[in-house]
Each structure stands twice: as C-alpha cells, then as structure tokens.
Amino acid sequence: MITNKFMAELTTKKISVVVPLFNEAAGLEQFNKSITSVLNEALGSYEIIYCDDGSSDSTSEILHKLSASDNHIRYISLTRNFGKENALSAGIFYASGDAIMMIDGDGQHPVELLPEFIKSWLSGNKVVIGIRQSNSKEGIRKRWGSLLFHKTFNKITGQKIPAGSTDFRLIDRSVQQAFIELKDSDRITRGLIDWLGFKTSYIKFNAKPRAQGSASYSFNKLVKLAINSYVGFSNTPLYFFGYLGVVISALSFILGLAIFIEQLLLGDPLSWKFTGTAMLAILTIFLVGIVLTAQGILAVYVSLMHNQTKQRPLYVVDFENSIGLARNNKDAQK
Numbered sequence: 481m482i483t484n485k486f487m488a489e490l491t492t493k494k495i496s497v498v499v500p501l502f503n504e505a506a507g508l509e510q511f512n513k514s515i516t517s518v519l520n521e522a523l524g525s526y527e528i529i530y531c532d533d534g535s536s537d538s539t540s541e542i543l544h545k546l547s548a549s550d551n552h553i554r555y556i557s558l559t560r561n562f563g564k565e566n567a568l569s570a571g572i573f574y575a576s577g578d579a580i581m582m583i584d585g586d587g588q589h590p591v592e593l594l595p596e597f598i599k600s601w602l603s604g605n606k607v608v609i610g611i612r613q614s615n616s617k618e619g620i621r622k623r624w625g626s627l628l629f630h631k632t633f634n635k636i637t638g639q640k641i642p643a644g645s646t647d648f649r650l651i652d653r654s655v656q657q658a659f660i661e662l663k664d665s666d667r668i669t670r671g672l673i674d675w676l677g678f679k680t681s682y683i684k685f686n687a688k689p690r691a692q693g694s695a696s697y698s699f700n701k702l703v704k705l706a707i708n709s710y711v712g713f714s715n716t717p718l719y720f721f722g723y724l725g726v727v728i729s730a731l732s733f734i735l736g737l738a739i740f741i742e743q744l745l746l747g748d749p750l751s752w753k754f755t756g757t758a759m760l761a762i763l764t765i766f767l768v769g770i771v772l773t774a775q776g777i778l779a780v781y782v783s784l785m786h787n788q789t790k791q792r793p794l795y796v797v798d799f800e801n802s803i804g805l806a807r808n809n810k811d812a813q814k
C-alpha cells in the first residue's frame with residue numbers, strides 16, 4: 481500500500497490510466513468498477529482514458545453511459561479496428577497525467593497492483609513494467625514461444641528486456657513526450673518504450689484468466705508481432721543471408737581450389753577421384769554463395785533506408801536529469 485510520504489506527494493499529481501478495448505462489452509462495467517474503486521482509494525486526481533478500437537459489440541454504448549456518470553472517464557473512439565498497439569498509442573497521445581498507466585480492459589492485469597506501480601514511479605523510476613509470471617494454464621506453445629522470442633530478440637537487438645515483459649506498465653510524462661515523437665508505423669508499443677531507454681523498474685504479477693470473451697490475439701497474430709519486432713528493432717535478419725553467402729562462397733572456394741590443385745595440377749596423388757558432376761556442383765554452390773553475398777550487400781543499403789524511413793530521433797534526452805538546457809531550441813532562444 482502507499483505510505484503517507486508518498487500519499488502527500490501523490491495529491492499534487494495526476495494519473496492517467498489508458499485502457500485499449502476491442503469488443504469488451506461483456507466485462508467492461510465490472511472492470512470499470514474495480515479500477516475506479518482502486519483509483520478512488522489511492523489517488524486524488526486521475527482520469528481513465530478508454531480507447532475503443534473499433535468494437536462491433538456494445539462497448540461504445542457502455543462507454544457513453546460510463547463517461548456520462550463519472551467525469552474521470554474519457555474515451556476515444558477509433559473509426560475501425562487498428563489493433564491494440566495503435567489503440568494504446570492513441571490513448572498515450574491524449575493522456576494528460578503526470579504518469580500514464582496502461583492496462584488491458586479484459587481483467588487479466590490485476591488492478592490492485594496499481595498503487596505499487598505508482599509507488600515505484602514516485603520513487604524515481606520513469607518506466608515501471610509489469611512482468612508476467614509464467615502461467616501454467618497458458619498453452620505451452622504461447623509460453624515457450626514467448627520465452628524464445630525474448631531470448632532471440634535480446635540477442636539480435638542488444639536490448640535487455642526480461643522475459644514476461646508486458647504492456648501492463650506505467651510511464652512518466654517525460655517518457656510520453658518522447659514516445660509521441662516516434663513515427664514508426666508498424667509499431668510495438670512496449671518495444672518503443674523500451675527503446676527510449678528511461679530508468680526502468682519491474683513488478684511481477686500473475687495474469688488472471690480473462691473475465692469475459694476470448695483473447696483476440698491469436699497465436700498467428702503473436703507470431704506476426706514477433707516478426708515485426710525483430711524487423712523493427714534490428715537489421716540482423718537483413719544481414720543474415722549475406723553472411724551465409726560469404727561462408728558458402730568461402731568454403732566452396734577452398735574446396736574447389738583444393739580439388740583443382742590435387743586433381744588437375746598434381747594428377748590426384750591422394751586419389752580423391754572427384755567426378756566432373758561433383759566439380760560442377762561445387763562450382764554451382766560457389767555461385768549461389770556469390771549471389772547471396774551480393775544480396776547481403778544490397779541489404780546494407782536497404783537497412784540504411786529502413787532506418788532512415790523510421791525517422792527515429794537520433795537520441796532521447798532525459799530533461800529532468802540534464803542541467804542548463806531547455807526542452808527545445810525555440811524555448812532556449814526565448
């Protein structure tokens with residue numbers, strides 16, 4: 481629970497809670513009730529921003545009703561289903577609090593942990609991430625898939641994201657400001673927040689079963705998300721075949737040279753007896769290697785273009801810890 485020291489500080493702050501929703505009508509009122517009671521107990525000033533991601537059930541009607549009866553509640557209605565990542569971004573964009581908490585609207589993220597996140601933020605962390613403890617009820621495919629993804633993702637991108645890292649997270653207003661600058665289109669919200677690199681802490685939680693309905697993220701969608709993450713945050717997949725080409729060319733070249741010397745120049749003293757067909761095969765493999773190498777060189781150019789088109793900022797400044805500079809040049813000139 482929040483201590484008195486934090487309590488005093490909290491009364492001067494505003495918390496925004498962002499909730500993406502896609503066809504969550506069945507459990508929405510219950511969710512709203514539980515999150516409102518936690519927020520009322522813990523906080524002075526807050527807003528809940530529901531983002532209806534093009535639901536086709538009565539999510540939007542319920543949101544109208546809820547926002548009419550409680551002025552802490554705002555909601556964004558997207559014209560169609562843009563996917564959770566984009567819905568979250570919309571919510572983050574419109575949030576006006578000093579800290580922004582993201583939480584799923586299906587009851588899987590424990591609302592009672594909210595004070596823990598806020599406490600960690602008040603003690604100086606700019607990003608507080610919920611780490612999902614592995615859930616035995618979850619399919620083995622999803623569990624192992626997630627573990628494999630985190631291991632390979634960290635390896636190829638050089639980031640250090642713990643396995644089980646989720647969207648159940650809190651970000652400081654300064655992180656929100658930097659996040660809004662990011663222009664990536666096929667975005668992975670949590671990946672972008674991690675990329676920004678602010679001071680981070682972690683809170684473990686056990687995901688509850690979905691209150692109502694079924695998860696709209698199928699295994700296939702998760703695989704697509706994983707592929708987008710690799711491609712969005714690393715150019716290693718682009719370079720991979722180039723490296724492979726170099727290795728293939730080098731090995732077949734060495735073998736070809738050895739055969740040429742041993743068999744054609746020296747008259748086969750080791751009696752290797754390579755046939756013409758085998759030599760032709762080695763020549764073909766060598767040429768395949770050359771083609772892959774050429775593709776790898778092309779990949780270098782493509783990756784430079786890829787980085788350029790993402791238009792990521794060249795660096796992210798932590799203004800709170802920087803001394804003697806204004807947020808942008810215009811301010812500095814004033």
Ligand code: UDP
Binds near residue numbers: 583
């Ligand atoms: N969601 C969304 N748009 C979508 C899919 C999901 O806004 O296209 C919301 C959904 O309503 C829920 C959260 O994102 O609040 C997590 O979705 P889900 O439970 O389907 O995913 P999982 O629990 O498997 O991560």
Ligand code: MG
Binds near residue numbers: 584588
């Ligand atoms: Mg869920």
